[in-house]
Amino acid sequence: MNTTTPAPPAKRRKKSLIRRFLAGPLPWITPMLLLILAIVLWPVYEMGRTSVLEISGSGVTKGFAGLENYRELFDNPNLLGAISRTFFWVITVVAITIFISLFLAQLLNAKFPGRRFVRYALIVPWAASVIMTATSFRWMLDGYYGILNRILLDLGLVEEAIDWMGSAETSLPWLIIVAVFVSLPFTTFVILAGLQTVPGEVYEAAKVDGASARKTYFSITFPLLRTSLFIATVINLINVFNQFPIIWVMTGGGPGYTTDTTTTLMYKLAFRSQEIGQSAALSVVNFGIILIFVLIYIRATGFGKREDR
Amino acid sequence: MSISEKPAANTSSSRAKAKNRELSKKGLLTITGFAVATLFLLPYIRMMFTALTPKDELYQIPADYFPTRLEWSNFVTVWESAPILQYLINTLIIASAATVVVLLVSVPAAYYLARFRFRTRNLILLLVLATQMFAPTSMVIGIYREMVALGLVNTYLALVLVNAGFYLAFSVWILSGFFASIPYEVEEAAMIDGCSKVSVLWRITLPLSLPGLITATIFTFITAWNEFVVALTLTSSIEIRPLTVGITGFIGLYEVQWHYVFATSLIAIVPVVFLFIAIEKWLISGLTAGSIK
Numbered sequence: 070m071n072t073t074t075p076a077p078p079a080k081r082r083k084k085s086l087i088r089r090f091l092a093g094p095l096p097w098i099t100p101m102l103l104l105i106l107a108i109v110l111w112p113v114y115e116m117g118r119t120s121v122l123e124i125s126g127s128g129v130t131k132g133f134a135g136l137e138n139y140r141e142l143f144d145n146p147n148l149l150g151a152i153s154r155t156f157f158w159v160i161t162v163v164a165i166t167i168f169i170s171l172f173l174a175q176l177l178n179a180k181f182p183g184r185r186f187v188r189y190a191l192i193v194p195w196a197a198s199v200i201m202t203a204t205s206f207r208w209m210l211d212g213y214y215g216i217l218n219r220i221l222l223d224l225g226l227v228e229e230a231i232d233w234m235g236s237a238e239t240s241l242p243w244l245i246i247v248a249v250f251v252s253l254p255f256t257t258f259v260i261l262a263g264l265q266t267v268p269g270e271v272y273e274a275a276k277v278d279g280a281s282a283r284k285t286y287f288s289i290t291f292p293l294l295r296t297s298l299f300i301a302t303v304i305n306l307i308n309v310f311n312q313f314p315i316i317w318v319m320t321g322g323g324p325g326y327t328t329d330t331t332t333t334l335m336y337k338l339a340f341r342s343q344e345i346g347q348s349a350a351l352s353v354v355n356f357g358i359i360l361i362f363v364l365i366y367i368r369a370t371g372f373g374k375r376e377d378r
Numbered sequence: 379m380s381i382s383e384k385p386a387a388n389t390s391s392s393r394a395k396a397k398n399r400e401l402s403k404k405g406l407l408t409i410t411g412f413a414v415a416t417l418f419l420l421p422y423i424r425m426m427f428t429a430l431t432p433k434d435e436l437y438q439i440p441a442d443y444f445p446t447r448l449e450w451s452n453f454v455t456v457w458e459s460a461p462i463l464q465y466l467i468n469t470l471i472i473a474s475a476a477t478v479v480v481l482l483v484s485v486p487a488a489y490y491l492a493r494f495r496f497r498t499r500n501l502i503l504l505l506v507l508a509t510q511m512f513a514p515t516s517m518v519i520g521i522y523r524e525m526v527a528l529g530l531v532n533t534y535l536a537l538v539l540v541n542a543g544f545y546l547a548f549s550v551w552i553l554s555g556f557f558a559s560i561p562y563e564v565e566e567a568a569m570i571d572g573c574s575k576v577s578v579l580w581r582i583t584l585p586l587s588l589p590g591l592i593t594a595t596i597f598t599f600i601t602a603w604n605e606f607v608v609a610l611t612l613t614s615s616i617e618i619r620p621l622t623v624g625i626t627g628f629i630g631l632y633e634v635q636w637h638y639v640f641a642t643s644l645i646a647i648v649p650v651v652f653l654f655i656a657i658e659k660w661l662i663s664g665l666t667a668g669s670i671k
Contacts, residue, residue: 116519196655207629258662
C-alpha cells in the first residue's frame with residue numbers, strides 16, 4: 070500500500086531527515102548533556118578562571134592575577150594545619166568506617182529474628198539529613214545542657230561537665246565519630262551486597278574440609294569481598310573528603326581554624342573572609358585531589374570494559 | 379572417617395544439643411542486632427524527646443534524661459514560631475522540580491544508553507559517572523560564580539538545576555539497568571505494529587520499568603531534600619531557603635529553641651526514612667552501578 074502511493078519527494082526527504090535525527094543518539098542524550106555541561110562542567114571552568122583572577126571582597130573583578138592567589142593561599146597560616154588535618158580526618162574516618170562495616174555486614178548477613186528491623190535502623194542515618202543528625206549530636210554534646218555530660222557525671226566518669234566543642238582536642242574525636250556514624254550505612258550495605266554474592270556452596274565446601282570460622286572468613290569471604298571493599302572505600306574517601314555539614318554544624322571549623330579541613334577552609338575563605346580568589350585556588354587543589362581518586366576508581370573498576378556487558 | 383565419629387545411636391541428644399547451640403547463637407545475634415539498632419537510632423530518639431520537651435525544661439543543668447511531661451503541642455506551635463512552613467514549601471518545590479528535571483533528562487538518555495551502542499557511548503557513561511563522583515561541595519565556588527554571572531543567586535531555578543545536574547547519575551544507572559532487562563523482542567513486536575520508538579518507550583518500556591522509575595524518583599527527591607552546601611551558598615532570603623539551611627539559622631541565635639529545631643527535623647526526617655526503606659533493595663546498585671556491573 071505504501072509503495073503504491075509515494076509521498077511527494079520534498080516532503081519525504083524532510084520526513085526522513087527528522088526520522089534520521091530521531092533515530093540517532095542526539096535527541097535522547099542532548100538534554101542530559103546540556104544539563105551536565107551547564108551545571109557540572111561550567112563550574113569547573115569558573116573555578117579555574119576565578120583562581121587566576123584578582124577579585125575584590127565585594128566580588129568585583131579587578132583583573133588577571135596569574136598565580137598570585139595560589140601564592141597567597143600557600144602563605145595562608147591556616148592552610149598547613151587544614152591539610153594535615155584533612156589527611157588525618159579522611160584516613161581515620163574511612164579506616165574506622167570500613168572496619169566496623171565488615172562486622173555490621175557480617176551481622177546483617179546472618180539470619181536472626183529482628184534482622185529486618187536492624188537493617189531499617191541502619192538506614193535511618195543514611196536517609197536523614199546529615200545536617201539534622203549532626204545537630205542532634207551537637208545538642209547531646211552541649212557543654213551545659215547536653216545529655217552526654219549528664220550520663221558521664223552520673224557514672225562518675227568525669228568530675229565536671231566538659232565543653233566538648235570548646236577545643237579541637239575534644240571536638241575532633243567527636244567529629245570523627247559522627248562522620249563514621251553517617252558513613253556506616255552506605256559502606257555496610259555495599260559490603261553486605263558483596264557478601265550476598267558469595268555462593269553458599271563455597272561455605273559448604275569449606276565446612277566439609279573442616280575449616281574454622283575464622284579461616285573460612287580470611288581465606289574465602291574476605292578475598293571475595295575485594296571489589297565491594299574497594300568500591301566502599303573509594304566512594305567513602307570522596308564523601309569524607311567532601312564532608313562539610315558535620316563540621317559546619319558542630320564546630321564551624323573552630324575555635325578559630327582548629328577543626329577546619331580543606332573543604333571547610335575553602336568555604337570560609339570565600340564566604341567569611343571574602344577571599345574569593347584564594348578560595349577558588351584551594352578548590353582547584355581540592356578538585357584535583359578528588360580527580361585522582363576518581364581516576365583510580367575508574368581504572369580499577371575497569372569502567373571502559375562495560376561496553377560489552 | 380567422619381561417619382565413624384557420628385554414631386547413629388545418640389542422635390536425639392546430639393541433635394538437641396545442636397539445636398540449643400543454634401538457639402543461643404540466634405539469641406546472641408538478636409541481642410547484638412538490637413544493640414546496634416539502638417545505637418543507630420540514638421540521635422533520633424534524643425531528637426524526639428527534645429522535640430517533646432516543654433520549653434521551661436529545655437535548659438536544665440545538668441540535662442534531664444526525659445522530660446517530666448511530653449509536650450505534643452510543640453509540633454503545633456512550631457509552625458507559628460519561625461518561617462518553618464515557608465522553608466518546608468521551599469524544600470518541596472526545589473526537591474520536586476529537581477526530580478522532574480532529572481526524570482525528563484535521564485529517561486531518554488538511559489533508554490538510549492541501554493538499547494543502543496554508538497561511538498561516544500563510553501564517553502557519555504564516563505561523564506555521568508563523573509557527575510556522581512564530584513559532589514557539588516568541592517565545586518561550590520565555581521557554582522556560586524556561575525550563578526552570579528547568570529544572575530540566578532537566590533532563586534529556586536539555581537537550586538533546582540544544581541540538584542538535578544549533580545544527582546542525575548543514580549537515575550541513569552537504575553533506569554538503564556531496568557530498560558536493558560526488558561527483552562528487545564517485546565519492543566520490536568510493538569514497532570511492527572506501527573508504534574514509533576517514542577511511543578514504545580512511553581507505552582511499553584516505561585510501564586514495565588515502573589519500580590525503577592519509582593526508585594529514581596524517590597532517591598532524587600530525597601537527595602535534593604537533604605542538600606545543604608549549595609543551598610547555604612546560593613540562598614539569602616527566607617522565601618527561597620530550604621529547611622536544611624533554615625534549621626542552621628536557628629542555631630546561631632542567642633537562645634536556641636531546641637525543641638523547635640528537632641520538631642522540625644523530625645517532620646523532615648520521618649517521611650524520608652520510610653521512602654528510603656521502600657527503595658532499599660535498589661540503593662546499592664544505583665550508587666555503585668558505574669562499577670559493579
